[in-house]
Amino acid sequence: MVFADVIFPAFSAPYFAFWFFPGAAFLAMLAEVFVFKLTNFDLGWRRACAGVAGANLLSWFAGVALSLVMPYGLASVPHPMPNGQIHYFLEPGPLFPVFLVFGLVLAYLLSILIEVRFWRRFTRRNPLANSLKTTIWANTASYLVLIAVAAFYIFYFRT
Numbered sequence: 001m002v003f004a005d006v007i008f009p010a011f012s013a014p015y016f017a018f019w020f021f022p023g024a025a026f027l028a029m030l031a032e033v034f035v036f037k038l039t040n041f042d043l044g045w046r047r048a049c050a051g052v053a054g055a056n057l058l059s060w061f062a063g064v065a066l067s068l069v070m071p072y073g074l075a076s077v078p079h080p081m082p083n084g085q086i087h088y089f090l091e092p093g094p095l096f097p098v099f100l101v102f103g104l105v106l107a108y109l110l111s112i113l114i115e116v117r118f119w120r121r122f123t124r125r126n127p128l129a130n131s132l133k134t135t136i137w138a139n140t141a142s143y144l145v146l147i148a149v150a151a152f153y154i155f156y157f158r159t
Contacts, residue, residue, distance in 0.1 A: 010073035010099030028142035
Protein backbone atom coordinates (compact mmCIF):
# COMPACT_ATOMS: atom_id res chain seq x y z
CA MET A 1 0.00 0.00 0.00
CA VAL A 2 1.38 3.41 -0.95
CA PHE A 3 0.49 6.68 0.71
CA ALA A 4 1.12 9.99 -1.04
CA ASP A 5 2.78 12.92 0.67
CA VAL A 6 0.27 15.71 0.54
CA ILE A 7 1.65 19.19 1.06
CA PHE A 8 -0.55 22.19 1.70
CA PRO A 9 -0.01 25.55 3.41
CA ALA A 10 0.46 25.34 7.17
CA PHE A 11 -2.42 27.68 7.94
CA SER A 12 -4.75 25.46 5.89
CA ALA A 13 -4.05 22.39 8.03
CA PRO A 14 -7.02 22.84 10.40
CA TYR A 15 -9.35 23.16 7.42
CA PHE A 16 -8.11 20.18 5.41
CA ALA A 17 -7.31 17.75 8.23
CA PHE A 18 -10.76 16.17 7.89
CA TRP A 19 -9.62 14.67 4.56
CA PHE A 20 -7.18 12.53 6.51
CA PHE A 21 -9.37 12.00 9.58
CA PRO A 22 -13.03 12.10 8.46
CA GLY A 23 -14.13 10.34 11.63
CA ALA A 24 -12.47 13.05 13.72
CA ALA A 25 -14.45 15.76 11.95
CA PHE A 26 -17.66 13.86 12.66
CA LEU A 27 -16.72 13.38 16.34
CA ALA A 28 -15.77 17.06 16.67
CA MET A 29 -19.10 18.19 15.28
CA LEU A 30 -20.90 15.68 17.48
CA ALA A 31 -19.11 17.18 20.50
CA GLU A 32 -20.38 20.62 19.48
CA VAL A 33 -23.95 19.33 19.14
CA PHE A 34 -23.79 17.82 22.63
CA VAL A 35 -22.50 21.08 24.12
CA PHE A 36 -25.32 23.02 22.49
CA LYS A 37 -27.88 20.49 23.68
CA LEU A 38 -26.48 20.41 27.23
CA THR A 39 -26.59 24.19 27.56
CA ASN A 40 -29.86 24.76 25.69
CA PHE A 41 -32.41 22.08 26.55
CA ASP A 42 -35.15 23.60 24.38
CA LEU A 43 -32.94 23.43 21.26
CA GLY A 44 -34.08 20.38 19.28
CA TRP A 45 -31.64 17.75 18.03
CA ARG A 46 -32.34 18.56 14.38
CA ARG A 47 -31.93 22.27 14.94
CA ALA A 48 -28.72 21.70 16.92
CA CYS A 49 -27.28 19.47 14.16
CA ALA A 50 -28.32 21.90 11.42
CA GLY A 51 -26.88 24.84 13.36
CA VAL A 52 -23.57 23.12 14.01
CA ALA A 53 -23.30 22.02 10.37
CA GLY A 54 -24.17 25.48 9.05
CA ALA A 55 -21.88 27.32 11.46
CA ASN A 56 -18.96 25.01 10.73
CA LEU A 57 -19.48 25.23 6.98
CA LEU A 58 -19.49 29.02 7.09
CA SER A 59 -16.44 29.00 9.36
CA TRP A 60 -14.68 26.52 7.05
CA PHE A 61 -15.16 28.69 3.94
CA ALA A 62 -13.93 31.81 5.75
CA GLY A 63 -10.94 29.95 7.18
CA VAL A 64 -9.91 28.47 3.84
CA ALA A 65 -10.14 31.89 2.17
CA LEU A 66 -8.04 33.47 4.93
CA SER A 67 -5.48 30.65 4.93
CA LEU A 68 -4.76 31.20 1.24
CA VAL A 69 -3.33 34.66 1.93
CA MET A 70 -1.29 33.63 4.98
CA PRO A 71 2.37 32.53 4.84
CA TYR A 72 2.70 28.98 3.53
CA GLY A 73 5.57 27.70 5.64
CA LEU A 74 6.73 25.61 2.69
CA ALA A 75 10.24 25.64 1.22
CA SER A 76 11.39 24.78 -2.29
CA VAL A 77 13.96 22.00 -1.88
CA PRO A 78 16.18 20.76 -4.75
CA HIS A 79 16.22 17.03 -5.44
CA PRO A 80 18.74 15.60 -7.93
CA MET A 81 17.24 13.11 -10.34
CA PRO A 82 19.01 10.00 -11.73
CA ASN A 83 19.36 11.67 -15.14
CA GLY A 84 21.33 14.58 -13.63
CA GLN A 85 18.52 17.11 -13.65
CA ILE A 86 17.47 18.91 -10.49
CA HIS A 87 13.79 19.11 -9.62
CA TYR A 88 12.44 21.36 -6.91
CA PHE A 89 9.75 20.09 -4.58
CA LEU A 90 7.77 21.89 -1.90
CA GLU A 91 8.45 20.56 1.58
CA PRO A 92 7.66 21.85 5.04
CA GLY A 93 10.12 24.61 5.92
CA PRO A 94 11.76 25.26 9.29
CA LEU A 95 8.83 27.37 10.56
CA PHE A 96 6.13 24.96 9.37
CA PRO A 97 5.39 23.55 12.87
CA VAL A 98 5.09 27.08 14.28
CA PHE A 99 2.68 28.00 11.48
CA LEU A 100 0.68 24.82 12.17
CA VAL A 101 0.19 25.70 15.83
CA PHE A 102 -0.52 29.34 15.07
CA GLY A 103 -2.96 28.27 12.35
CA LEU A 104 -4.81 26.02 14.79
CA VAL A 105 -5.15 28.83 17.34
CA LEU A 106 -6.21 31.25 14.61
CA ALA A 107 -8.78 28.74 13.29
CA TYR A 108 -10.16 28.27 16.82
CA LEU A 109 -10.56 32.02 17.40
CA LEU A 110 -11.95 32.63 13.92
CA SER A 111 -14.51 29.87 14.31
CA ILE A 112 -15.70 31.35 17.60
CA LEU A 113 -16.09 34.82 16.09
CA ILE A 114 -17.97 33.54 13.04
CA GLU A 115 -20.05 30.91 14.77
CA VAL A 116 -21.29 33.12 17.61
CA ARG A 117 -22.69 35.55 15.04
CA PHE A 118 -24.16 32.64 13.09
CA TRP A 119 -25.87 31.23 16.20
CA ARG A 120 -27.30 34.63 17.15
CA ARG A 121 -28.92 34.92 13.73
CA PHE A 122 -29.86 31.22 13.54
CA THR A 123 -31.71 31.34 16.87
CA ARG A 124 -33.30 34.81 16.60
CA ARG A 125 -36.76 33.55 17.55
CA ASN A 126 -35.56 31.41 20.48
CA PRO A 127 -32.19 32.87 21.50
CA LEU A 128 -29.60 30.67 23.13
CA ALA A 129 -29.02 31.12 26.85
CA ASN A 130 -25.54 32.58 26.30
CA SER A 131 -24.42 32.23 22.71
CA LEU A 132 -20.85 33.44 23.27
CA LYS A 133 -20.13 31.16 26.21
CA THR A 134 -21.85 28.21 24.55
CA THR A 135 -19.94 28.73 21.30
CA ILE A 136 -16.62 28.95 23.17
CA TRP A 137 -17.36 25.70 25.03
CA ALA A 138 -18.59 23.95 21.88
CA ASN A 139 -15.52 24.95 19.87
CA THR A 140 -13.22 24.04 22.74
CA ALA A 141 -14.79 20.57 22.89
CA SER A 142 -14.50 20.07 19.13
CA TYR A 143 -10.90 21.28 18.95
CA LEU A 144 -9.94 19.04 21.87
CA VAL A 145 -11.39 16.09 19.96
CA LEU A 146 -9.41 17.04 16.85
CA ILE A 147 -6.19 17.51 18.84
CA ALA A 148 -6.69 14.18 20.64
CA VAL A 149 -7.21 12.31 17.35
CA ALA A 150 -4.19 14.00 15.74
CA ALA A 151 -2.02 13.28 18.79
CA PHE A 152 -3.14 9.65 18.83
CA TYR A 153 -2.29 9.32 15.15
CA ILE A 154 1.10 11.04 15.49
CA PHE A 155 2.21 9.10 18.55
CA TYR A 156 0.67 5.74 17.67
CA PHE A 157 1.21 5.48 13.92
CA ARG A 158 4.18 7.77 13.30
CA THR A 159 6.57 6.59 16.02
